[in-house]
Amino acid sequence: MDAEIISVGTEIVLGQIVNTNAPFLARQLATLGITADRQLAIPDRRDLMVKAIRVAWRRSPLVFVCGGLGPTADDVTLAAVAEAVGTGLTIDQDHWRWIQGTFAQRHKPMMPENIQQAKYLAGGQPLANAVGLALGSWYEQDDHRLIVLPGPPREFTPMVTQEVMPRLTKLVGRQVQITSRTLNFFGRPESQLMDEIAAVTANLDGVTITSYVQPDAIQVRMTVRDQPRAIADQLLDAAQAAIIKRESPFFFGVGDDCRLAKVVVDQLRDRGWRVTAAESLTGGMFQSTICSVPGASNVFDGGLVTYAARAKEQLLGIDHQVIAEHGVVSAQTAAQMAEKSRDKLGVDVGLGFTGVAGPDSLEGQPAGTVWVGLAIAGRPTTTKLLHLGAYRGRQAVRRQSVQAGLQMLYQALSK
Amino acid sequence: MDAEIISVGTEIVLGQIVNTNAPFLARQLATLGITADRQLAIPDRRDLMVKAIRVAWRRSPLVFVCGGLGPTADDVTLAAVAEAVGTGLTIDQDHWRWIQGTFAQRHKPMMPENIQQAKYLAGGQPLANAVGLALGSWYEQDDHRLIVLPGPPREFTPMVTQEVMPRLTKLVGRQVQITSRTLNFFGRPESQLMDEIAAVTANLDGVTITSYVQPDAIQVRMTVRDQPRAIADQLLDAAQAAIIKRESPFFFGVGDDCRLAKVVVDQLRDRGWRVTAAESLTGGMFQSTICSVPGASNVFDGGLVTYAARAKEQLLGIDHQVIAEHGVVSAQTAAQMAEKSRDKLGVDVGLGFTGVAGPDSLEGQPAGTVWVGLAIAGRPTTTKLLHLGAYRGRQAVRRQSVQAGLQMLYQALSK
Secondary structure (H helix, E strand, O other): EEEEEEEOOOOOOOOOOOOHHHHHHHHHHOOOOOOOEEEEOOOOOOHHHHHHHHHHHHHEEEEEEEOOOOOOOOHHHHHHHHHHHHHOEEEOOHHHHHHHHHHHHOOOOEEEEEHHEEEEEEOOEEOOOOOOOEEEEEEEEOOOOEEEEEHHHHHHHHHHHHHHHHHHHHHHHHOOOEEEEEEEEOOOHHHHHHHHHHHHOOOOOOOEEEEEOOOOOEEEEEEEEEEOOHHHHHHHHHHHHHEEEEEEEEEEOOOOOOHHHHHHHHHHHHHHHOEEEEEEEOOOHHHHHHHHOOOOOOOOOOEEEEHHEEEHHHOOOHHHHHHHHHHOHHHHHHHHHHHHHHHHHHHOEEEEEEEEEOOOOOEEOOOOOOHHHHHHEOOOOEEEEEEEOHHHHHHHHHHHHHHHHHHHHHHHHHH | OOEEEEEEEEHHHHHOOOOOOHHHHHHHHHHHEEEEHHHHHHHOOHHHHHHHHHHHHHHHOOOEEEEOOOOOOOOOHHHHHHHHHHEEEEEOOOHHHHHHHHHHHHHOOOOOOHHHHHHOOOOOEEEOOOOOOOOOEEEEEEEEEEEEOOOOHHHHHHHHHHHHHHHHHHHHHOOOOOOOOOOOEEOHHHHHHHHHHHOOOOOOOOOEEEEEEEEEEEEEEEEEEEOOHHHHHHHHHHHHHHHHHHHHHHHEEEOOOOOHHHHHHHHHHHOOOOOOEEOOOOOOOHHHHHHHOOOOOOOOOOEEOOOHHHHHHHHHHHOOHHHHHHOOOOOHHHHHHHHHHHHHOOOOOOEOOOOOOOOEEOOEEEOOOOEEEEEEOOOOOOOEEEOOOHHHOHHHHHHHHHHHHHHHHHHHHHO
């Protein structure tokens, strides 16, 4: 099936934001064998939208219109779509009551215009939005389907996976069967990982392997087309086994939504262990990442941010002598930070992060030089030296340091 | 002048790569007052390309076709463009000799197909490519112009700035002048902010005002077209003054890259003050946000993450009685966390964050209920209750809590 995607937004056509919705949707559609061969971006201008939607609606069996569902005067998408396909708008009364209730609960004044966000295409179905106010629409006529979705990616993304994909799968699922599985890796350059994976899967016919670099992982997606589920699963099992055999130190989980922090929190909980940290350059980001996982309270009580040397001595009791002799950015300091944070909180595992976030160097060490310490009760304390690419910026150095700490912890817990 | 951008690439329409060329080009065009109102992405399919280019070429005075200039069989852009506009292809003999010399010098085998990359549209001009093999094309007919550029961003970007922009500037540069300025706001729903701004700028002709919701701010962009710089600046000054007079409690800075954390760090440094925090639900995110600003060491030594009640008592010395009586999520606990963190670090300012990140409720309070405390030496401690939209998820509640803390601090420092 051919599809078209029309992205609406003046900020997109002015280049003020990069359109990530269309590629996300295209990747999802590809798993069903649907190709969006025409992807158009236009501004929030009703005349252009009506023209473009009319052409697409006549031409293609599946049209997506994304963006411009806000409550302000320049959000005219829904009216333009209605005009283009020749229908009206309906208010979803339940959703309108929910919007009113949400504003009341948050003690925020609601605008009369917010009722726009409770409307959908008359004769169609509303699509639920779990994280935002505006409904989407699903509209059908003569085997043509038009889907309207909001623009903010944090609303768009879950609506595609939760509302649109199940309906489309029902529609086309039995024609093309795509079975896929995603493996997550860390600590390996993408090109090297993929070369190694290509070598160990060369004799496996029928499995297509693609990679996708996420900020905190490399995702490797294995896909089988046009095979019954049982056979596809066998092929994926074989590929997964061959890949993990080669790359096991770098593999941490299966699934598109798999996150290393969650894997680590689950591992700690299973062992009944608690974790803490003393953070210098990361400034609390490791602990914040642990706390981002629901249920973090099972494994985390609290910890310390020791940014300045003074705080390392005062809050943690790091030996002044250690810092004077080895420097703040040293294996010795990282190890003491890990051990003393663990002891101070009285828990099983402590991590220490110290290094040069940049842009300036420190103690004669260049930006991107980072030591991570890991202290586990009853095991020798370990440290790791990182040389991170400071050209990527201060935030990237800090984020990669946190990931390196999670990786050390994951590998220690997997033993 | 209206323009259209046609991006060619199967990997774009499959979502395997994100198209950053079109937004880059759009931003460049905007500086000349040219808006690319239609931006299309299509695969490397000659039939689709010919159709799409024909329509654009008839309709618009300026058409860009980007990508598909490689030497392989699926790179058919140049042939498709030639067919669509009704011309042929010419070999640039100088460039062809240069390609041959380049391969010889690099001891790489050249393919016969590489001659494709020395071709340009007959009757037009070749555009030089300083970092890649493929020429671009500039083609004119009856006041319509079509420009062909290669797809790799490291070739595309310099060709736009070095080859295309000088020619376009000559064409339109002295006719249209765009001057713009961005104001940053927090703590106001976008629709309400824009309604209020529309009211106070209603009598200011010539200034266009648009808004854009960033994760941590609402950006309001004021734009003046077709005015000399001095007059444009006067108009922007007048609009800015009117807007800030109305919205001053919510305004925090000028510029696309302005971030509240940086503004706060600068304010603290100017006063010679240092800040710390004790964080429960935010788990270190406030301190990590402060540390994300280069030069944070001028205002921040360290602080505490006190996630569990046990850590609040043990690390900070919060009175057990206060928690028992008022609960962990209370004004009293937030105030004590702020004061005791400030005293423990011996600094000027302390913040306390305590609340329910979700998804579950806590102490009978729903997810999204958050107290922030702010303790400044010599001033009475203040607290603020937030009711955040928990439907947006745990991370959003935590991020908004951090922003609320920064806002309280900004407002206190602005007094």
